[in-house]
Amino acid sequence: MLRAHGLRTLSLGLIAITLSAVGCSSSSSGPSSGSGPAAGSSTLVIANAVRVDTLDPEANSVNESIWMDQNLYSRLLQPNATGTALVPDLATSWNVAPDGLTYTFHLRDAKFSNGSPLTASDVVFSIDRSRKYSGGWGFLLTAVKSITAPNAHTVVFTLSEKHAPLLADLAMYAYSIVPQKLVTAQGKAFFQHPVGSGPFSVTSYKPDSEIDLARNPNFYGTKPKIAKVKYMIVPDDNTRVLMLESKKADIIENPPGNLTSQIDKTPGLHVNLFPSTRVDFIQMDEHFAPFKKQLVREAVNYAINRQAIVKLAYQGDAVPGASFMPYHMEFYDNSISPYPYDPAKAKKLLAQAGYPHGFKAFMITVSGDVAGQAEAVVVKSELAQVGINLSIQSYELLTAYSKEDGGHSEFGERYWTNDIIDPDEVATFGADCKGGANAFNSYWCSTQATKLVGEARSELNNSARQNLYNQIQQIIYSQSPFIVTDYSPYRYGVGSWVKGFHVTPLGNYDLSLENLTVAQH
Amino acid sequence: MSRFGTLPRRLIHLVIILFGITLVTFFLLRLIPGDPALAILGSSYTHQRATAIDASLGLNKPIWTQYGLFMGHLFHGNLGYSYFYSESATTVISQHLAPTVFLVIYSAVLAAVISLPLGFISGVRRGGIVDQSTRVFFTISFAMPAFWLGIILLLVFSVHLNVFPLSGFGAGIAGHLYYLFLPALTIALGFSTVLIRSLRAATISTLQAEFVDTARMKGIAYSKVLRRHVFRVAVLAVVAVYGVNLAYLISGTVLVENVFSLPGLGQLLVNSVSNRDYPVVQAVALLFAVMIVLINLLTDITQASLDPRVGQEIGE
Numbered sequence: 084m085l086r087a088h089g090l091r092t093l094s095l096g097l098i099a100i101t102l103s104a105v106g107c108s109s110s111s112s113g114p115s116s117g118s119g120p121a122a123g124s125s126t127l128v129i130a131n132a133v134r135v136d137t138l139d140p141e142a143n144s145v146n147e148s149i150w151m152d153q154n155l156y157s158r159l160l161q162p163n164a165t166g167t168a169l170v171p172d173l174a175t176s177w178n179v180a181p182d183g184l185t186y187t188f189h190l191r192d193a194k195f196s197n198g199s200p201l202t203a204s205d206v207v208f209s210i211d212r213s214r215k216y217s218g219g220w221g222f223l224l225t226a227v228k229s230i231t232a233p234n235a236h237t238v239v240f241t242l243s244e245k246h247a248p249l250l251a252d253l254a255m256y257a258y259s260i261v262p263q264k265l266v267t268a269q270g271k272a273f274f275q276h277p278v279g280s281g282p283f284s285v286t287s288y289k290p291d292s293e294i295d296l297a298r299n300p301n302f303y304g305t306k307p308k309i310a311k312v313k314y315m316i317v318p319d320d321n322t323r324v325l326m327l328e329s330k331k332a333d334i335i336e337n338p339p340g341n342l343t344s345q346i347d348k349t350p351g352l353h354v355n356l357f358p359s360t361r362v363d364f365i366q367m368d369e370h371f372a373p374f375k376k377q378l379v380r381e382a383v384n385y386a387i388n389r390q391a392i393v394k395l396a397y398q399g400d401a402v403p404g405a406s407f408m409p410y411h412m413e414f415y416d417n418s419i420s421p422y423p424y425d426p427a428k429a430k431k432l433l434a435q436a437g438y439p440h441g442f443k444a445f446m447i448t449v450s451g452d453v454a455g456q457a458e459a460v461v462v463k464s465e466l467a468q469v470g471i472n473l474s475i476q477s478y479e480l481l482t483a484y485s486k487e488d489g490g491h492s493e494f495g496e497r498y499w500t501n502d503i504i505d506p507d508e509v510a511t512f513g514a515d516c517k518g519g520a521n522a523f524n525s526y527w528c529s530t531q532a533t534k535l536v537g538e539a540r541s542e543l544n545n546s547a548r549q550n551l552y553n554q555i556q557q558i559i560y561s562q563s564p565f566i567v568t569d570y571s572p573y574r575y576g577v578g579s580w581v582k583g584f585h586v587t588p589l590g591n592y593d594l595s596l597e598n599l600t601v602a603q604h
Numbered sequence: 605m606s607r608f609g610t611l612p613r614r615l616i617h618l619v620i621i622l623f624g625i626t627l628v629t630f631f632l633l634r635l636i637p638g639d640p641a642l643a644i645l646g647s648s649y650t651h652q653r654a655t656a657i658d659a660s661l662g663l664n665k666p667i668w669t670q671y672g673l674f675m676g677h678l679f680h681g682n683l684g685y686s687y688f689y690s691e692s693a694t695t696v697i698s699q700h701l702a703p704t705v706f707l708v709i710y711s712a713v714l715a716a717v718i719s720l721p722l723g724f725i726s727g728v729r730r731g732g733i734v735d736q737s738t739r740v741f742f743t744i745s746f747a748m749p750a751f752w753l754g755i756i757l758l759l760v761f762s763v764h765l766n767v768f769p770l771s772g773f774g775a776g777i778a779g780h781l782y783y784l785f786l787p788a789l790t791i792a793l794g795f796s797t798v799l800i801r802s803l804r805a806a807t808i809s810t811l812q813a814e815f816v817d818t819a820r821m822k823g824i825a826y827s828k829v830l831r832r833h834v835f836r837v838a839v840l841a842v843v844a845v846y847g848v849n850l851a852y853l854i855s856g857t858v859l860v861e862n863v864f865s866l867p868g869l870g871q872l873l874v875n876s877v878s879n880r881d882y883p884v885v886q887a888v889a890l891l892f893a894v895m896i897v898l899i900n901l902l903t904d905i906t907q908a909s910l911d912p913r914v915g916q917e918i919g920e
Contacts, residue, residue, distance in 0.1 A: 134867075134875065136688055144644045218644060218657035271690050290689075291700065291867030292772060317771050317865040321755050326770050329763045481638025481880060488642070488649055499647055512648065519650030 126311040127581070127601050130323045130332040134316050135290040139274040140259035141213040141220075146500075146590055147336065149256045151314060153593040154296060156259030156279035157303075159188055159206065159238070160250055162504045164595070166360070166588035167413055169250050169504065173201065173260060173280070173303075174238075183245040183543050188238045194301040195262050196284035203232030208263035210253070220257040223248070223508070245541035247548060251505030256591075282307050282597050292316050307597045327352060327576045330604055334584060338576040340398050340454060351579045351604070356400055356572040357586035360409035360501035362509075363401075365462065365566040368492040369526040371444065378436035380563040384422040386429035386469045387462060392568050396457040400574070404567035406556045407513050407523075409499075412588060414506045414552040419560050421567075429469045441470020446494035447486055450477040455496050458568065462494075488524050497523060497565075501589060506552055510536045513565075514555050527564030580604035614904070618897050622890060626678065629889040630671055633882055639663065640687045643879040661687055674886070683890070684883030688876070693887040696872070703773050704857055704868035706780050711791035712850055718792060719799035723842070724835060726800065727807025738800060746797035750856060754790045754863035761786060771865035787864040791853060798849055799842055806841035810834045840911050847903025851896040 136145040140156060143149045153161075159174040174188040193201040207230045214221035226246035231239050240249065252258070260280060266273050277285060282304065283296040296312040315332060317323045320339040326332035328349060338346055343354040367374040367383065374380060389403035402410055403421040411417075433441060448459045456477070463473040473494065478486065487495040501509055511518035515536040516528035532555055539551040573586050580602040585595040640661060641654035658664045662673075677684060683693040726735040745753065762770045774783030810816065811834060819829045858870030869888055876884040 137690060139690070142690070144646065217660040218641065218653050222650075222653065274690075289867070291871070292865070315771065315865070316867070318871065319751075319755075319863045319865065322758065322771060322863055322865060325755075325758055325763050329766070329770065331770050479638075480878060481642050482636060484642050484646075484649070485638040497647070502648070508648075512650075519652050520648075 125309045125601055126313055127309050127334070127596070127599065128313045128315060128332045130315045130317045130326050130335040132316075132318055132320070132323065132337055134318075135288075135294060135314075137274060137290075138277050138285065138288070139271070140256050140261070141216040143256060150591050150593075151294065152259065153256055153281065153591045154283040154312070154596060155277060155281045155285060156256075156261065157193065157201075157281050158254055158256075158259050160254040161594070162251075162254055162587055162589055162591070164585060164587055166504050167411075169254050172254075173206070177250070179543070183541075184242045186240040186242070186249060188240075190236045190238065191303055192236075193280050193303040195278045195280050196299040196301055197262075197278045198301055199262065199264075200235075201260060201262070201280050202235040203238045204235075205263045206230075206238045206260050207232045208266070209260045210258050212261075212266070213257045213259075220252075220255065220502075223252045223255070223503070245543060247540055247543050248503060248505035248507035251503040251507075255503050282593065283312060286311075290316075305597060308600050309596070312596065324576065327578065330578065333578050333581045333601060335576040337574055340396075340400075340574075343398060343400070343574065346576050353577055353579065355575050355577050355584070357575070358410060358588050359571065359573045359586075359590065360412055360499075360509075360588045361571050361573075362404065362407060362409055362499045363458075363568045363571055364404065364407065364497055364499070364523065365446070365568060366487055366492060366495035366497050366523060366525055367565055368487075368490060368495065368524065369564075370490050371493040373436070373438060373442050373444070374493070374525075376436045377562055378432045379438065380566075382429040382432035382436065382469065383466070383471070384429075384563045384566055385425045385432065386465055386471070387422070387566055387568065388424040388465055389421050389568060390424070391461050391465070392458050395461050396454040397569065397571055401569040401571040404569045405560070407499075407559045407565070407567050408506050408509055408552070408556055409501050409588065410570035412501065412506065413504055414549050416553045416556040418553075419556060422563075426465070426468050433469060433471075438470070441466075441472065443472045443474070444493040445474045445476050446496065447483050447492055448475055448477050448496045449480050449483045451480075452496075454571070458496065490521075490524070490526060492524070495524075498571075499523070504589065507536075507540050510539065510552065510555055514559055522564050525564040527562070529558055529562065532558045578604060611901075611905075614897075614901050618894070618901075621897055622893060625890055625893045626675065626886065629886050630674060630882075631667075633877075633880070633885055634667060636880070638880055640880045640882070643881075644687075674883075683887040686876075686881055686884045688879050688881045689884070693883040696884055697869070697887055697891060700867060700869050700872040702868075703784075703861070703866045704854075704870060707784055707787055707791070707857055707860070707866065707868065708850070708854055710781070710784050710788040711795065711853065712846075714788050714792035715795040715799060716846075719796040719803060720839070722796075723800040723803025724807055724830075724838070727804040727811070727838065728830060728834075730804075730808060735804070742793070742797040742800055745793040748794075750790055750794060750859045751863050753793065754787065754860055757786045757790060758863070773866055784864075784866075787860050787866060790860050790863075791856060794856075795849055795853060798845060802845045803838060803842045806838035807834060810838045813837075836910075840907065843907050843910065844903060847899055847906075850903075851899050854892060854895055 131147045133145055133147045135148045135151065137143060137148065138152060140152055143152060157173045159172060160169045161172040163170045173190050173193055175191045177186060177188045179186055190203055195201055210230055213219060214224045226242045226244050228241045228243045233239060262278055265278055275288060282299055282302045284299045286297045287295040294314040298307050298310050317326060323335040324338055324342050324346065327335045338354055346352050346354050367380055369375050393399060393401045393403055405419045405421045406416050408415050433439065446459060448455050459475045463475060466473045486492055487497060499509060512520040513523045514532045516533045522528065535551050535555045539548050542548045542551060573590060575586065577584055581599065583595055583599040584592065586592045641657040642649055644657055645653055674684065686693050686696050689696045722738050726738050729735060758770060761768045768786050769783050772783055774780050816829060816833055819833050857868060858874060861868045861870040873888045
């Protein structure tokens, strides 16, 4: 999933000073009397930073759009609140044949928001449509040979090889269910006013400024307590904070790190942190000679003070990084602990590797990424202590990515987020030489790790899978092809009048909107 | 007609400029590292998936072929198809045009309303209280970057006084005037400084002209001299400044649109560059070029109609 950074973080430093100055003076003169949503209203206002790219699940690439979409559409299954297991959505039950090659899903009686019934052929149509979309997520389902609907309530998947992540894949946003008839008839135009079977439906769609949702009367589950959800697109970080402070928004996404303490000090407002699947790491491109040596890569791991990064870049709100897999997700290896901060050992390892006086290198960062810039400064000063002279190169987001992906990088700040709860995706991108991403573009390659990733993908027994993923995590940890710095959470500014807002590690909050309440404020 | 003799030549310039803009934006954009596939795939980028996207967007063709196709479509009035909006670039732009055009006109009018009286009085009563306070106030507001000034205005008028909305565009003309007041004021305050300074200077030099003395000696009332003779001449000098700055103002809307969450062309341009949405960037760049050239042209026409001397040496 892509998260866009942009101009919006440009002015943060300057503004923070004024905001806190003016903010202080105002809090003594009484609470701000916003003319926000009327008293007792059951509308939830969410201010997002990024415009909605599309409401078409097969083509979504922006996180905020994906999270919003999941309120509109149902899938066969969905991740639970902690992102550690799958729970039913449209499928009430499913059986896996003993050979692991046939999956049968039994659907509940469900309707689309326009009242028409949702049938197995809609499911077959939607999943086939998404997996055939070029550049889409079909690569997750290459093991699927065919999808059929023997009757209106049954869907059967036939596989060409065993594929353990199948259920997790089907819980992904791209495999949301859309009505076959309408999509076939209207094509792309359907997604300007889509019809789904989720808890909410779209009543007004202006992707650059405001999207309004209303409770779907035909939703199969418990009807949401709130009647409406209003999404405002507010790209400027400071303006979003002002919206929360003046109670014109109930929830704002991603308040800037330097304003979180100010928000927390404001009566009635909180910054809530939710564990995410985000893994922040530093790339070490093996095209750069020193990084071909494992001793050098280990030395860098010892030279980095993760506590300092967590404190200075994330205001203490992140967790120091250990395994390359998302923190406490399925098959995470708890026995791995972060590399200790040990500059003396790092120096010794560098000397052993033939670099007693260190070396010069550059590190690519994304301009406008405030946390990333702070991290770069910490890393630079720490590496200087072991003789590695780091120069920081800041680029606009896609320029940075293209340099880091292309094998022309040295150090590079990167991060990963999961799209499915199963670790197959992260293992394929981070540890599999044939996965297409060259082990997070480190160009490190371990035939052993690659073999294990393949075995884990076709192993249906959970404890055996845990064992395989532990081995993969141990290999990455000991050979350190990249530096796992920290696991950073999602940040939302939330008014105390909102009860029950919860974000899963995958970032979606559709389950919480079904029970959430907005009190008078 | 001689006063407008440069018009045909300027129209030919327009065509040449537009052709140049297509060349520059098309090739500069493709020189920037990173491509649409990378923007779409983000951290789950693999070469294989990128190739599939490139093929579906036609980006696997040679660059000259792509340029030829683009120009071919352009002659048919087709600006291409946005990679991100799944709509034609023309549609995407028309959806974002209104806030920006409204904002530019609104702030231009506000700036004129603010600066014409203040600049003229400052010139007439040089060193007076209006002159001094205007100078101090507008020097400070000019020095404030738009994103900063915008946040301060929001903080004061929207959060604490709660008289203006925090974000959005509103509905209907009255709604737009209300919602866009703070963003337009943000732009107008910066813009006014230049106008006030140049009107003040022009007023002072006009006051010293001999025809002013003549008019006064003829016994015409001072207020009438100021209105009929001084103001009319002094304001001419400002028209050129106004036109040039108006052109800058279009590009200046980017930051202001961001602070006030206006879904305008500025935001569209920034997002489209970040996403490498080539057709939209090309189309917006072309549109900006047309707008700037047209504004310059209008400035010249305005000057020519106000001042009989303009354009004669070329026209005859």
